[in-house]
Amino acid sequence: MTTATTTRPTGRGHSRVGRFLAENGALVGLVVLCVALFVATPDFLTGNNLLNIGVQASTIAVLAFGMTFVIVAGGIDLSVGSVAALAAMISAWSYASAGMPGWLSVVAGLATGALTGAVSGMAVAYGRLPSFIATLAMLSVARGLTLVVSDGRPIATASEVSFLGSTVLGVPVPILVLLVAGLVASLILNRTVVGREMYAVGGNVEAARLSGIRVRRVLVTVFTLSGLYAGLAGMLLAGRLTSAQPQAGAGYELDAIAAVVIGGASLAGGVGRVSGTLVGALILAVIRNGLNLMNVSSFWQQVVIGVVIAVAVGIDVLRRKNTRH
Amino acid sequence: MNPSTPDAPERPDGAPAPLLSLEGVTKTFGPVTVVEDVTVHVRPGRVQVLLGENGAGKSTLIKMMSGIYQPDGGRVVVDGEAVTLPDVRAAEALGIATIHQELNLVPSMTVAENISLGRMPRRGGLLDRKAMRDTARRALERIGLDVDPGHQVGELGVARQQLVEIAKALSLDARILVLDEPTAALTRTEIDQLFRVVRELREAGVAMVFISHHLDEIAEIGDSVSVLRDGRLVDEVPATTPEPELVRLMVGRDIADQFPRRREHDGPDDVLLDVRGLTRSGVLQDVTFQARAGEVVGVAGLVGAGRTELLRSIAGADPYDSGTVLVEGRPLRRKDVAGAIRAGVGHVPEDRKTQGLVLGATVAENLGYATLRSTARAGFVDRAGQRSRARTVSEQLRVRMRDVDQTVGDLSGGNQQKVVFGRWVLAGSRVLLLDEPTRGVDVGARVEIYEFVNSVTAAGGAVVMVSSDLPEVLGMSDRILVMSGGHLAGELDAAGATQDQVMSLAVRDVDRDAEDRAEGAES
Numbered sequence: 001m002t003t004a005t006t007t008r009p010t011g012r013g014h015s016r017v018g019r020f021l022a023e024n025g026a027l028v029g030l031v032v033l034c035v036a037l038f039v040a041t042p043d044f045l046t047g048n049n050l051l052n053i054g055v056q057a058s059t060i061a062v063l064a065f066g067m068t069f070v071i072v073a074g075g076i077d078l079s080v081g082s083v084a085a086l087a088a089m090i091s092a093w094s095y096a097s098a099g100m101p102g103w104l105s106v107v108a109g110l111a112t113g114a115l116t117g118a119v120s121g122m123a124v125a126y127g128r129l130p131s132f133i134a135t136l137a138m139l140s141v142a143r144g145l146t147l148v149v150s151d152g153r154p155i156a157t158a159s160e161v162s163f164l165g166s167t168v169l170g171v172p173v174p175i176l177v178l179l180v181a182g183l184v185a186s187l188i189l190n191r192t193v194v195g196r197e198m199y200a201v202g203g204n205v206e207a208a209r210l211s212g213i214r215v216r217r218v219l220v221t222v223f224t225l226s227g228l229y230a231g232l233a234g235m236l237l238a239g240r241l242t243s244a245q246p247q248a249g250a251g252y253e254l255d256a257i258a259a260v261v262i263g264g265a266s267l268a269g270g271v272g273r274v275s276g277t278l279v280g281a282l283i284l285a286v287i288r289n290g291l292n293l294m295n296v297s298s299f300w301q302q303v304v305i306g307v308v309i310a311v312a313v314g315i316d317v318l319r320r321k322n323t324r325h
Numbered sequence: 326m327n328p329s330t331p332d333a334p335e336r337p338d339g340a341p342a343p344l345l346s347l348e349g350v351t352k353t354f355g356p357v358t359v360v361e362d363v364t365v366h367v368r369p370g371r372v373q374v375l376l377g378e379n380g381a382g383k384s385t386l387i388k389m390m391s392g393i394y395q396p397d398g399g400r401v402v403v404d405g406e407a408v409t410l411p412d413v414r415a416a417e418a419l420g421i422a423t424i425h426q427e428l429n430l431v432p433s434m435t436v437a438e439n440i441s442l443g444r445m446p447r448r449g450g451l452l453d454r455k456a457m458r459d460t461a462r463r464a465l466e467r468i469g470l471d472v473d474p475g476h477q478v479g480e481l482g483v484a485r486q487q488l489v490e491i492a493k494a495l496s497l498d499a500r501i502l503v504l505d506e507p508t509a510a511l512t513r514t515e516i517d518q519l520f521r522v523v524r525e526l527r528e529a530g531v532a533m534v535f536i537s538h539h540l541d542e543i544a545e546i547g548d549s550v551s552v553l554r555d556g557r558l559v560d561e562v563p564a565t566t567p568e569p570e571l572v573r574l575m576v577g578r579d580i581a582d583q584f585p586r587r588r589e590h591d592g593p594d595d596v597l598l599d600v601r602g603l604t605r606s607g608v609l610q611d612v613t614f615q616a617r618a619g620e621v622v623g624v625a626g627l628v629g630a631g632r633t634e635l636l637r638s639i640a641g642a643d644p645y646d647s648g649t650v651l652v653e654g655r656p657l658r659r660k661d662v663a664g665a666i667r668a669g670v671g672h673v674p675e676d677r678k679t680q681g682l683v684l685g686a687t688v689a690e691n692l693g694y695a696t697l698r699s700t701a702r703a704g705f706v707d708r709a710g711q712r713s714r715a716r717t718v719s720e721q722l723r724v725r726m727r728d729v730d731q732t733v734g735d736l737s738g739g740n741q742q743k744v745v746f747g748r749w750v751l752a753g754s755r756v757l758l759l760d761e762p763t764r765g766v767d768v769g770a771r772v773e774i775y776e777f778v779n780s781v782t783a784a785g786g787a788v789v790m791v792s793s794d795l796p797e798v799l800g801m802s803d804r805i806l807v808m809s810g811g812h813l814a815g816e817l818d819a820a821g822a823t824q825d826q827v828m829s830l831a832v833r834d835v836d837r838d839a840e841d842r843a844e845g846a847e848s
Binding site: 193194197200203207210271 | 640642667672680681682683686690694701
């Protein structure tokens with residue numbers, strides 16, 4: 001350690017506001033983005049459009065909350081898009097073909113997500129597979145099972161699932177789900193033992209182990225939670241379409257990872273916050289929405305999103321370099 | 326001598342003109358001045374020692390020499406001319422090479438490839454492997470290092486890697502070599518090898534800067550010592566200056582006893598730790614010993630003798646094939662860290678950065694990891710309690726920090742180590758396993774750690790301390806176990822033991838084994 005880092009106070013010269021801005025770069029970006037779109041198009045800042053953005057953000061946000069656990073613990077989960085599809089499909093199938101009651105089909109969907117997550121987690125924890133590989137395998141397996149169960153055709157969902165696509169007292173249900181899922185994720189990460197252990201495992205797995213933290217148990221928990229959240233996201237997707245689609249959620253894992261990373265998490269592990277992830281997911285949704293309002297083609301939207309990811313993370317890297325060295 | 330006089334290159338004793346000088350340099354970070362008006366001359370054929378506690382400004386000075394930092398005041402002079410070193414490349418171009426503690430080698434590449442890294446010889450657009458090997462061979466010969474250039478660097482020990490890096494620096498025509506704590510991770514034999522190379526380079530006229538926390542090495546290898554305290558140059562003295570005087574200059578006060586071991590426990594000396602026949606194929610052979618309440622058991626031996634593995638096995642971090650570990654009479658499950666912690670075992674690992682701490686997390690978090698679960702209610706962290714306990718224990722251990730929310734990676738080595746200790750204070754550990762507890766820790770914090778060890782044993786705890794620092798083992802232990810080749814080679818009473826006795830035990834069995842093998846091969 002250098003003498004500089006031992007004696008230098010942090011936040012030198014920064015006011016409290018300045019420090020807040022420096023630590024919440026993504027939030028600043030989101031606000032700037034919203035102001036720019038407000039100036040660019042009158043359609044942006046309407047109640048309907050904002051609710052619309054919330055609904056559009058909800059699926060990716062819920063996936064990204066689950067992903068936050070994994071990334072904080074130093075892993076990655078590539079399977080969440082496929083797992084979401086499988087969970088929705090199992091839910092729809094158990095209602096339509098197996099004759100389960102609607103509420104039980106919801107439980108079946110969530111359980112499917114948690115179970116596939118647990119399998120990935122065990123492959124990582126006990127099988128010692130890198131999480132990239134284990135979840136890449138699960139990406140393929142879950143998508144395959146989705147196709148097997150559905151025979152490649154959509155299946156209608158129970159009304160309890162469709163409820164997730166409806167509106168309560170003027171507020172779309174996906175937004176409520178998003179808020180509750182975010183609060184729970186934040187509670188788990190900040191307040192529970194296993195949550196703090198995730199940060200320790202992601203920050204330094206050996207130090208965590210030598211401190212008596214049962215690393216493998218933490219890893220299984222992390223992937224199970226990610227799977228559970230993916231299952232919930234799958235129900236949201238199915239709810240909006242009132243059916244489970246075999247190709248639903250394809251590629252969503254990359255948006256989820258992008259949201260987490262834009263939100264300030266480090267792929268090296270040990271760093272990440274649910275609030276950041278939410279902002280990341282909102283940034284992606286706002287950009288898509290804004291570009292739609294301005295009639296930019298969806299092809300160009302992909303280009304813009306890619307650039308945003310690179311710029312957001314690039315700024316974050318620079319900021320970290322300046323505050324610590 | 327007036328340290329702040331910038332132009333005093335010629336000395337009355339006929340010392341050669343300096344190759345590199347920092348003249349009255351100052352470095353500030355924001356409002357904090359970490360180096361103030363310091364002058365250091367580095368002369369050809371001389372070893373200039375920088376001495377000071379962590380935080381005294383040594384690293385900052387080195388970084389100004391190697392182009393990582395630029396001084397805010399004063400100037401850097403090379404060959405009598407003021408220069409600016411905007412980056413490491415500029416310093417290297419002037420012949421200044423720095424060997425950092427974290428080595429700059431690619432472990433998966435060969436010695437030859439590492440030496441030629443960034444300037445690999447080419448012939449017809451392809452890599453000229455022969456020329457590369459020749460370059461490497463010449464570089465290795467120059468420092469008398471007998472290593473195959475085709476060998477993978479990662480398979481060499483730290484000591485040899487360090488020498489490879491020195492060879493690499495010299496092959497880049499370095500005239501000024503900055504060695505940042507080169508001996509920290511070396512055994513005595515390896516240090517001897519390093520010092521032989523340093524002496525040869527001194528004969529050859531290379532100018533060197535040397536940093537070490539081991540005072541005995543200064544007289545052995547140094548010529549002149551710049552003593553730093555709180556970012557200022559306190560004095561420049563000859564390397565032959567007696568150690569107590571160096572300590573006084575460095576800390577600004579007398580440390581009457583560098584190893585203040587006191588055995589104050591007057592309760593029953595129950596056996597707290599009972600290790601029976603611990604064996605792990607190829608690593609540990611039938612290790613049996615006990616540690617009693619109030620006792621410090623030192624474990625000496627060469628690197629690779631199995632000392633670290635012994636501690637890790639007891640702590641549940643490593644598996645073992647047979648044997649038993651009992652704590653207060655109760656057997657521990659093998660490879661169960663959490664179980665060992667519950668039984669009262671605390672393990673301060675060899676390398677706090679890679680094994681002890683989550684560097685990006687706060688002091689409070691790091692202190693609390695071992696007690697996160699035991700203090701929780703229904704799976705929820707006792708946040709207020711964890712923080713207040715963290716505050717209490719960091720105060721008790723005198724961790725120098727802004728507050729418990731400071732990132733632990735920003736603390737100095739000694740304070741980081743105190744945080745690792747603090748974790749076990751919070752866990753209420755009665756058996757402490759310390760692996761190189763003061764490595765990379767400055768003298769002041771070191772004494773505080775020793776006092777902590779005293780307080781643990783005074784309260785009826787037992788301490789098992791592995792250390793490569795012989796004076797430390799002799800000074801702080803009550804009993805010394807010497808390990809060699811995975812088994813206990815002998816036991817000494819620390820009161821009468823000498824360094825030579827310890828070392829002869831540490832190497833004895835290794836020699837005998839080698840002879841046995843040789844005889845076996847002949848017959």
